[in-house]
Amino acid sequence: MRIRSNMNISIIEDGFLKEVGLDSLPEEQRQSFFNHLQEELEVRVGEKLSEGFSENQALEYERIIDGNQLAIKSFLDSSPGYEKDSLYATLAQETDLKEDSAELLKTFVNMKWLAQNCPNYQEIVNGVLDTLKQEIKENGTKF
Numbered sequence: 001m002r003i004r005s006n007m008n009i010s011i012i013e014d015g016f017l018k019e020v021g022l023d024s025l026p027e028e029q030r031q032s033f034f035n036h037l038q039e040e041l042e043v044r045v046g047e048k049l050s051e052g053f054s055e056n057q058a059l060e061y062e063r064i065i066d067g068n069q070l071a072i073k074s075f076l077d078s079s080p081g082y083e084k085d086s087l088y089a090t091l092a093q094e095t096d097l098k099e100d101s102a103e104l105l106k107t108f109v110n111m112k113w114l115a116q117n118c119p120n121y122q123e124i125v126n127g128v129l130d131t132l133k134q135e136i137k138e139n140g141t142k143f
Contacts, residue, residue, distance in 0.1 A: 017030070019133065020133050020136040020137050021136075021137055021140075022136065022140065022141065025141070029141075033141055037132065037136075040132065041125075041128060041129060041132060044128045044131075044132070045124060045125055045128050048124050048127075048128055049061075049114075049118055049121070049124060052118065053117070053118075057117055060113070061113060061114075061117070064106070064109055064110055064113055065106075065110055067102065067106050069102070072102075072105055072106055072109045075109045075112070075113060076105065076109065079112065082108065082112075083099075085108075085112070087108060087111060087112065088104075088108050091104060091107055091108055091111075092104060095107070
């Protein structure tokens, strides 16, 4: 099973292109390159995550990231008082998502599920990103 992480992993930062030796990439190509890179990062992180999941965990996570309302509700039911959770409050405050909107709940559940089931999530993202950076340094935009 291939899981695609949809944690909105952001790799677009000011120094990224310079770090990988592509700071001279024409402006009109940058967005396309970043979109491709973002997609590749999400796929690779998802693949890495799935290596550590049981089949049941993989299915549950896939349902959550696909926005399956039953899976999201089930998770929320097992986490009473989620509205008072600091992560929920932060997401509601720092995003344009309305409280209790389907997208906010999906994002919250996604992040909480990963925190519970994959506490080394950020390490995985960083490792995959480092590998991608190295591939880009070696192969340019044809990584």
